[in-house]
Amino acid sequence: MTTFADLGLSPNLLKSLERLGFDTPTPIQKQAIPQVLAGHDLMGLAQTGTGKTAAFGLPLLNRILDIGHPPQPRTVRALIMAPTRELVAQIADHLTQFTKGTPVKVLKVIGGASLHKQAEALARGADVLVATPGRLIDLLERRALTLDATGYLVLDEADQMLDMGFIHLLRQIARYLPHKRQTLMFSATMPKLIDEIADAYLRNPVKVAANPPGKTADRIEQAVHFTNQGDKAKLLEDYLLKHPGEAALVFNRTKHGAEKLMKLLVSWGFSAGSIHGNKSQNHRERTLAAFRAGELDVLVATDVAARGIDIPLVRHVYNYDLPNVPDNYVHRIGRTARAGASGKAVAFCAPAEMDELKAIEKVTGQPLPVIGGAPYEGATARPSHAPRRPGQDKPQGPRKSRPQSARSQGDKPHGAKPQGAKPGQRSDGKPAGQRSSRPAQPKVAASGNRPPRRQPR
Template sequence: MSFTELGLADEIVRAVSEQGYTTPTPIQTQAIPAVLRGGDLLAGAQTGTGKTAGFTLPILQRLAKAGPMRRPKSVRALILTPTRELAAQVEESVRIYGKYLRLRSAVIFGGVGINPQIAVLANGLDILVATPGRLLDHMQQGTIDLTQVEILVLDEADRMLDMGFIRDIRKVLAALPPKRQNLLFSATFSDEIKALADGLLNNPEMIEVARRNSTADVIAQKIHPVDRNRKHPLLSHLIKSNSWTQVLVFTRTKHGANKLVEQLGKDGISAMAIHGNKSQSARTRALAEFKDGQLQVLVATDIAARGIDIDQLPHVVNYDLPNVPEDYVHRIGRTGRAGATGEAVSLVCVDEHDMLKGIEKLIKRSLPREVVPGFEPDPNAKPQPIQLRSGDMQGRGRQPRRQGGNAQEPAQNRARKPGNAGAPAKPAPQRGAGRKP
């Protein structure tokens, strides 16, 4: 099947073709016609399968067909994402695929000045991609009008719940007109997601193109058992001995990411970190250099797990296992995208054995173990408590969050509570977009 057969306009198909895409993916084949029909949709697919185009293409089609109807400060289609990086990535897709259409789009997130965003919103937009915290800022300052929203998309909804955004989402929903199309996209379907869908969606179509919480078959996964104090030497050994030129490495904490970058630098390996304590300009620069191949290693916390889309990324390394099993799926989903092959390696010490069991239970498979010669773990080593987040040794509950904030970012610094009607909240390893995760 071609994109034209899905009912998309020639202008959209032309833009898609220029990006080298001729055949829609399974999620696109099912989601595009469903969105074009105008009903609500609950869609799940493995990360890296073209989910973003699954909703951006038909949204562009629907808005273009209706013609421009912008009013000052108004928005016709609102796409909410959990992180700044993902928001920027989605809006880039909107611009690329809509290049031959007379539609205006923009992206807003925290960590940058709000005044340029106010100027962009003033004339009205067809499509706005936003993180919840910064969107609330604009709502409170009266710089955006959501009463004209025709289409709402919650992208990576599971991650937004993990990051404690449910209260913010409810505030946004309260400002929207009751008559609208709702699209909920998620890489995983949890009970919390289904509870959210029940309260948000009206008789939705449901699409699930892969087994729940599964990992892509094109990703080769393996575990390297190693002692906790030998992870860094092992990582350097793997990078050098295998001649890895582009490696995305995930750490559990911001401090751990910074420390690893310093250690790799001493080994002659170029690396930069991306996490919530980095300025937005530093995060953007690191990601750009990594995508361009100038940077050999990008070290990231889980904030980046949903916002990095790199063609042919060959290697993902879990330097630390995530404390939320679902995050393993999203981390390794940065490789093996759009049908390409990839390799996901996890360095696992004795402290993380319970985490590994949780991951294997989630993905319903046992991951192969491979001991690297010279890095054999001590069989008598005893597990120690794991620092799940900076400043939180036991990981029991969320850390207190600052109240207040400045005039430009009041929403980012208010406390946000996890949870969701009718379902217990899951622990969140990172804080929400627009604040320091």
Template sequence: MLFENLDINKAILKSIKEMGYAKPTPIQEKAIPYILEGKDLIGCAQTGTGKTAAFAVPILQNIVSGKKLEKGPRTIRALILAPTRELAIQIGDSFTSYGKYLAVKNLVIFGGVSQHPQTKALKSGVDILIATPGRLLDLIDQRFIDLKNVECFVLDEADRMLDMGMINDVKKIIVKLPKVRQNMLFSATMPKEILNLTNSILRNPVKVEVTPVSSTVDTITQGLYFVNRKSKKQLLINLLKDKALSSVLVFSRTKHGANIITKELNKARIDAQAIHGNKSQSARQLALNSFKEGKIRVLVATDIAARGIDVDELPYVINFDLPEVPETYVHRIGRTGRAGQKGTALSFCDVEEKDYLKGIEKLIGKKITLIEDYTSKDIVARL
């Protein structure tokens, strides 16, 4: 199937074509027709499946094909909630790209930066608002935002919002929305709390599910190193001495760990930067842009900060620490091997992480290939 077969506005099709896309991904092919019909929808899809376009494209079309856009100050007609600043920015970029030839304005708001540019843009009017829950509630309380005209509400990465303790803020926002509206919820996993939330806000939703969370993309080569915790840094440095590892996303379980890893890599003359919640928004965006543009080889990230990182043709992911939650492993390695590209995911496992490894292998239904067992020997620095 081609995008032309989905009854999409010609102006949007032109933007899609210029972006180099011809065929919709499975989540796009399944979700777009339902959203164009105005149905509520639950989308169960992991990162890298094209879910942002799955809701951005039909929302844009529904806005331009509905009542005429108001002259002068506009009112918010679509609200998209995202858990992190990075993901909100990514979603905003997608709306800008797909709506390039439409008279539709979108705005991204998030905390950690001055609110003045955001409130200034709000005063001039926007059609689509992409927001993180905390800043949105703050600006609602200050009377900069009124949600009374919202026709479409999207909750993206709902499971991550649950992990980050945002669900109560989300519930506060929902009560401020009109009762009659279209609702969409996207989540890679469906824990009980998220299912309860969907039952409370969605009306007879259609469920669209692609690439179950337990699956890992076939194009990703997975490898494992057994290594003592104290030797992990040297193993990472040794691997990165190979220039073939041209662009690498490294996952750390903690913010402090991400800083230490980055410091050690820089000492070894390997260009690396860290991205996590304690970094300022400008520092996070600078690090991400430097990584995307190839100015640095290595980006060291925590799981929460990594949500929203969308890097085309990322060849390598390294799990410096194995995640405690098996599904997180699938999300991490899903940063590579996207859109049919090949990718490699390497994981370091110390003795205290072997239970995590068992959980991951049970979830994905296969053993991860062991490359080397360093637990009985020291790792010598590679010249």
């Protein structure tokens, strides 16, 4: 049996791993750590929940500990980039735990936080900087830091960065980095543009893989429930009442839809919160902390959270809306069955989402067991050019993006807001005065007093 000591890590890191209860390395850690310690560039293919942070973080920290002196002002020895604020925070927290009791300094910079305070912290330099691409560009343009002394670069969740339109920012950041460096790139899927990023950043990389693309965790019990779009809220209520007190994560496709659903659940007596791109960073952090502490039983989220939540207590994942990008399904349900636990994932499929379901089953390589309703014969997905419902946000699929738009969104993964409607026309493309055919949802109580929580039937 391979141990962390067998991989060549320093005694200081081995003590931290023992204190944290890490005893046996995961497959991706067994493959990646020796290659990184040997100085090779690396391309890693691994799904969420496989231990990627330790796979790249431990060997980098090991090499930094060998330097023996603090970094120079405004310099960064190792740069780790991730697509979302939640994932940046998760990586930084893990690295801080690994380096407890050592002089290694770990900083994080994300959109939605004080740019001035982040610049002040970087003035003293950092051994490891974890950053979202947009905020990193902001700081580089302010000359709050320099990457001239950066010898290590990690691109985590590179495929998600492409989905979120950060490709132009990545090219821009590459110009600030020294040519002589060690680069590691991890991705859960392998779209064609990943090869372009690999060619630009990596030199003769070693390739390692822990799971084939699209493979989901064996401990996740998956299923699909067919239902009309207007019946999804009540269906979700039924599932939540079957498992009172068990942490549930609900994924909605849009920011507006996630917020509306959260308020509806609260009005029905559930302890619920939401995180999405329209929430401030402080609010997102507080909500995640409350969910992690068990103060909230239900968290409604968009795909901004699909790769940034590492909470072992999550037992249920509900795909209230099926994702536009089928690979995101794998990352969504990967929020359960963590740390050796088991979990359940149920997809709610409306008639207009049959094409999304077929795409998901193609990616995962298996049909989802049906636990409710029946497949819709001849149903097809709404064409991308069809008018959206009033207030519906733009889908979160792959899109082209400009550097300025990515920065202005504060590292939000959502695309630009829809353009205004033409005169005499509503935002959903219908003539003014025409009523929507969307089934009405129960109104959220206007009072601030939350009704008593419902008991299981």
